[in-house]
Amino acid sequence: MPDTTGIRAKRQKPGEGFKDFVIREESDKGYPGFFNLIGIESPGLTASLAIAEFVKKLLA
């Protein structure tokens, strides 16, 4: 039976509580203009346009 495939990003180890995804600009680590968008699991696809708008605001 056809099924979906892919890697579901997880920030927490098995047994740990849920950790939400991270969106941050890394100036304080010495990388101005570098963005990390980490551990974006569902609903990351649905939220992708809103995430893009959020990052655009961080760039302004």
Ligand SMILES: Cc1cc2nc3c(=O)[nH]c(=O)nc-3n(C[C@H](O)[C@H](O)[C@H](O)COP(=O)(O)OP(=O)(O)OC[C@H]3O[C@@H](n4cnc5c(N)ncnc54)[C@H](O)[C@@H]3O)c2cc1C
């Ligand atoms: C089975 C499944 C069903 C899902 N269903 C939904 C849904 O119904 N609705 C919803 O909103 N979300 C859903 N999601 C979640 C959604 O797919 C993710 O939130 C979204 O794809 C995350 O986007 P991303 O760009 O952060 O990561 P990805 O889409 O995973 O993109 C990461 C990219 O980085 C590349 N990459 C990885 N490692 C490296 C490396 N070391 N060097 C260079 N490139 C690298 C990969 O090849 C890939 O192209 C689903 C996910 C899965 C797996």
